[in-house]
Amino acid sequence: MNTPKKLIASLALVAAGIAIGWGASLWSAGGSQGTVGAAAPAAERKVLYWYDPMVPTQKFDKPGKSPYMDMELVPQYADEAAPPEQGVSVSAQAVQALGLRTAEVERRSLGVAVEATGTVLLNDRDVSVVQARAAGFVERVYARAPGDVIAAGAPLVDLLLPEWVAAQREYLAVRALQDASLSAAARQRLLLLGMPPALVERVERTGEPQGRYTVTAPQAGLVAELLVRQGMTVSAGASLARLNGLDSMWIEAAVPEAQSGPLRTGQDAQVRLAAFPGEVWRARVASVLPEANRDTRTVRVRLEIANPGQRLKAGMSGQVSLQGPAQPMLLVPSEAVIRTGRRALAYVVDGPGRFHPVPVRLGAEIDDRLVVLEGLSAGQQVVASAQFLIDSEASLRGVLPPPAGAESAPSGGGAGQATTPPATETFTVRGVVESVAPGELTLAHEAVPALKWPPMTMGFQLADPRLAAGLAPGQRVRFTFARQGDGFAITAIERSAP
Structure with missing residues (x-):
């Protein structure tokens, strides 16, 4: 009898221990569950999308493996993103x-100041052409040559004009009749034949015809052309010489088309000539020519400038500064x-x-x-x-407005489904060339915060193979790269000081 009672008591004690342990475990589990349940809502963060840090412009609506790199996609939380506004x-x-x-x-x-290079030219508005007023012969050409600078009234050539001799004899005969009206008509005929009044007065004073006539320069300036030689026969209206005045000159400047809009006739300008360092000449816009050069995309601007002492010479060059009105x-x-x-x-x-x-x-x-x-x-x-x-x-x-037709929100699907990428952006960093291969460079570059890249070594395609010309391993460079297809390509590169 004692043995069964002891067995029953042992079983009761075991059952009580099990019950106590089970209750304690329930209490412990319930307490821990309550703690977790209370903390979980505080730890929840809203995920906007997932992305690959190496290709951050691609956005995914679910977590998973990146289709570009052997790495997990990273979540972008709402509390980390700056609202566009x-x-x-x-x-x-x-x-x-x-x-x-x-x-x-x-x-x-x-x-707005416009700077251009200008060239000094002769003023083509200050030109005189000397012609023969009647047919005759060249008896003498004075010592002149193209390029000479002469004064006003300087003799050019002596002409023998038979037609004038005949008309002068008729005038003297009519004048001898002492008929005032006929004499006036005959005198007017001499003037209409082109005789200067001084020559007619000499005929009246001497009573002898004057067949020789000395052609003189009508103005001071440059002998641009001399078209007669001694012994030549000339007809009425034949050109003998061409003279160009030197009191004022032109400066012609080629202004870039993009800067030609504000230019106006009469606008003041400053000119600095290489021949006169330190001097500033005043000029005025005489005309803005109405046709642009199709090859150089420039507009020709013609300025007029005074030439005291004839210091300016055609062909000189200088810098022209055109200052527009203040606005x-x-x-x-x-x-x-x-x-x-x-x-x-x-x-x-x-x-x-x-x-x-x-x-x-x-x-x-x-x-x-x-x-x-x-x-x-x-x-x-x-x-x-x-x-x-x-x-x-x-x-x-996503602060920048997307290009027309681009999608800004991720669509439904798995991690492999990406939205349309935004417009291509460029990134500029410094690095060291590790290796050079045809069409590719491997560089150890610094961090790229905009892409959330740490410092790393990676290969880049070259947008132009010529960018790698002269580069060698160990060379420090500063390069610009952009998204190209599934990778990145270098678009510009320059060497940095060691």
């Missing part, structure tokens, strides 16, 4: 490391604008480390500044350096 955020450490600079949008009254305009540093051919962007500072892109419409470039026609206002602060990094980050975060 808030622009791009950059940490203070990154701002300091990049040496990011800003500049103020300024409003100034400036005249109020907005100016930003040229380096503050990103131009891709399709658009121009400036990044406006919203606050410490906060920026947003603004499309701008540009005008002329004045020295190292650009005229802004639309998009900015005076007093705004814009990024003047490292904006390409900010632009890359803005493109990654």
Whole structure:
């Protein structure tokens, strides 16, 4: 009897231990479940999409393996993304490391200056042509030659004109009749034949016909052409010489077509000639020729300039500065604008480390500044350096407007289904050449924050095989690359100082 009682007591104790252990385990599990259940909601983060850090422009709507690299896709959380309307955020450490600079949008009254190279020419509006007024013979040519500079009234040639001799004899005969009306008519006939009044007066004074006539220069200037020689026979209206005045000269300048719009006739200009260093000559725009050169895409501008002392010589060259009227305009540093051919962007500072892109419409470039026609206002602060990094980050975060027809949201599907990529962006970093192969470079490059790449060694295709000319392993370079197909290709490369 004692043995069964002991057995029953042992079994009861075992059952009680099991019950106590089971209850403790339930209590422990319930407590831990409650703790996890309470903490889980706090740890939940909303995932916008998944992406491959090596190809961040491709977005996926589910986790999985990257189709480009042997690695898992990385989630992009909502609390890490900057909403498009808030622009791009950059940490203070990154701002300091990049040496990011800003500049103020300024409003100034400036005249657009156009610089061009000009050549001194003879003034073709100051030309005289000397002709024979009657048929005759060249008895003498004075010591003149093309290129000589002569004074007004200087003799050129002596002509013997038989027609004038006959007309003068008739006039003297009529004058002897002492008929005032006939004499006046005969005298008028001599003038109509081209005789100068001084020659007619000499005939009247001497009573003898004057058959020899000395042709003189009607103005001072350059003998451009001398077309007669002693002994020649000339007809009425034959050209004897051509003279070009030197009191004023032309300067012809070729102005780039893109800068020719503001040019106007009568506009003042400054000229600096190589022959007279340190001197500034004043000129005036005489005409803007109505035809542009199709080959050089330039417009010819003709300026008139005074030539005191005949110091200017045809063929001289100099620098022409055409200053337009002062107008109020907005100016930003040229380096503050990103131009891709399709658009121009400036990044406006919203606050410490906060920026947003603004499309701008540009005008002329004045020295190292650009005229802004639309998009900015005076007093705004814009990024003047490292904006390409900010632009890359803005493109990654979807701040930039997508191109027409591009999809910005991921569609349904697995990890292998990607959205349409945005417009191609470029990235510039420094690196060291590891190896050179036909059409490819392997480089150990620094981190690319815009793509969330750490420093690494990888191969890049070459957009142009000639980019690798002269490169060797160990060479330090600064290169620009862009997305091309499923990889990246180098579009520009330059050697850096060791």
